[in-house]
Amino acid sequence: xxxxxxxxxxxxxxxxxxxxxxxxxxxxxxxxxxxxxxxxxxxxxxxxxxxxxxxxxxxxxxxxxxxxxxxxxxxxxxxxxxxxxxxxxxxxxxxxxxxxxxxxxxxxxxxxxxxxxxxxxxxxxxxxxxxxxxxxxxxxxxxxxxxxxxxxxxxxxxxxxxxxxxxxxxxxxxxxxxxxxxxxxxxxxxxxxxxxxxxxxxxxxxxxxxxxxxxxxxxxxxxxxxxxxxxxxxxxxxxxxxxxxxxxxxxxxxxxxxxxxxxxxxxxxxxxxxxxxxxxxxxxxxxxxxxxxxxxxxxxxxxxxxxxxxxxxxxxxxxxxxxxxxxxxxxxxxxxxxxxxxxxxxxxxxxxxxxxxxxxxxxxxxxxxxxxxxxxxxxxxxxxxxxxxxxxxxxxxxxxxxxxxxxxxxxxxxxxxx
Numbered sequence: 214x215x216x217x218x219x220x221x222x223x224x225x226x227x228x229x230x231x232x233x234x235x236x237x238x239x240x241x242x243x244x245x246x247x248x249x250x251x252x253x254x255x256x257x258x259x260x261x262x263x264x265x266x267x268x269x270x271x272x273x274x275x276x277x278x279x280x281x282x283x284x285x286x287x288x289x290x291x292x293x294x295x296x297x298x299x300x301x302x303x304x305x306x307x308x309x310x311x312x313x314x315x316x317x318x319x320x321x322x323x324x325x326x327x328x329x330x331x332x333x334x335x336x337x338x339x340x341x342x343x344x345x346x347x348x349x350x351x352x353x354x355x356x357x358x359x360x361x362x363x364x365x366x367x368x369x370x371x372x373x374x375x376x377x378x379x380x381x382x383x384x385x386x387x388x389x390x391x392x393x394x395x396x397x398x399x400x401x402x403x404x405x406x407x408x409x410x411x412x413x414x415x416x417x418x419x420x421x422x423x424x425x426x427x428x429x430x431x432x433x434x435x436x437x438x439x440x441x442x443x444x445x446x447x448x449x450x451x452x453x454x455x456x457x458x459x460x461x462x463x464x465x466x467x468x469x470x471x472x473x474x475x476x477x478x479x480x481x482x483x484x485x486x487x488x489x490x491x492x493x494x495x496x497x498x499x500x501x502x503x504x505x506x507x508x509x510x511x512x513x514x515x516x517x518x519x520x521x522x523x524x525x526x527x528x529x530x531x532x533x534x535x536x537x538x539x540x541x542x543x544x545x546x547x548x549x550x551x552x553x554x555x556x557x558x559x560x561x562x563x564x565x566x567x568x569x570x571x572x573x574x575x576x577x578x579x580x581x582x583x584x585x586x587x588x589x590x591x592x593x594x595x596x597x598x599x600x601x602x603x604x605x606x607x608x609x610x611x612x613x614x615x616x617x618x619x620x621x622x623x624x625x626x627x628x629x630x631x
Contacts (some may be wrong), residue, residue, distance in 0.1 A: 242286035263379025276348030290629030318346025339521035353403030361453025371415030423478035427509030520567030536587030
């Protein structure tokens with residue numbers, strides 16, 4: 214029996230397609246699958262992967278499709294597994310501040326569910342109405358408020374996955390302080406679907422803040438903006454976001470010229486008021502001006518959307534850097550020297566930066582990628598461009614882990630660094 218027929222017997226013909234036109238919609242960097250399937254439960258997901266394993270099919274997971282341009286083009290795609298039908302809240306314990314959701318639930322849907330309970334999962338990922346929980350874990354996507362709340366890796370307390378052979382396993386649980394055994398679930402964070410497909414995930418939650426505000430601190434030069442950031446880091450203030458925005462980013466957001474740092478403060482009303490007052494003084498000390506933004510919630514999401522990789526022109530690229538915060542300013546200066554129109558948003562006090570380059574050519578982009586310190590990944594449709602930074606001594610260990618989890622190399626083959 215061929216693969217589409219085998220999958221149709223498992224999940225129903227309505228949720229399997231091998232039509233070229235339908236499959237072309239799920240092409241990854243120009244490589245179209247031979248078949249697309251959308252299981253409706255963890256059990257169906259396991260059965261789908263078991264059938265694919267029996268037939269030696271290469272499998273690519275697909276959530277919202279928002280991060281498919283990150284990394285290398287897959288070496289082979291026989292089957293795309295869509296998670297859009299896996300969108301249920303499995304367990305929510307408001308009193309314990311924990312939740313378990315299926316991997317295909319979008320971040321936007323999860324936010325809406327939690328808002329009704331006065332709670333939040335403090336992650337500001339790009340395109341939340343399309344991006345799925347499983348995809349965000351697999352790609353380790355973050356947002357501006359990682360400064361105050363960390364990333365999904367810090368909020369993840371349990372996970373259920375299905376390996377290449379269709380075997381289901383769990384790690385962690387629904388308890389915030391779980392110290393039993395190896396912390397296996399962290400392996401899947403940032404693994405780009407190369408170790409297993411995520412079926413569901415459990416998170417610790419936070420109460421929605423009683424009060425919040427944000428200030429846009431403007432400066433005439435990058436050096437002044439980073440001097441303000443250094444002073445902010447040395448102060449007793451604890452903002453939940455401090456996002457550096459270069460002139461191109463401000464122009465994209467319609468916020469005028471110059472350089473800026475978007476600072477978010479959340480918590481009790483008195484603490485938020487203190488932050489607003491002292492941030493204004495810090496900005497003035499660095500020859501800047503601070504303005505409170507009444508639209509800060511909308512603006513926060515617009516800033517989070519800046520590094521989205523769903524829509525990239527033929528000569529566009531998005532680069533992620535992970536570097537020591539003290540080295541970030543010099544790295545951004547080097548990047549702008551290569552591409553004056555580069556759009557930069559940086560979680561500056563975390564040492565994480567995203568840069569969007571327009572009108573690049575492959576040779577220029579490859580040269581920049583080779584010279585930039587702290588290169589994490591490159592998203593582009595251009596050929597012959599390095600897509601991942603240097604792993605160093607970790608490469609051998611990562612290859613060993615990949616071989617242990619997926620010895621035949623059937624999950625997202627060639628996409629990741631190993």
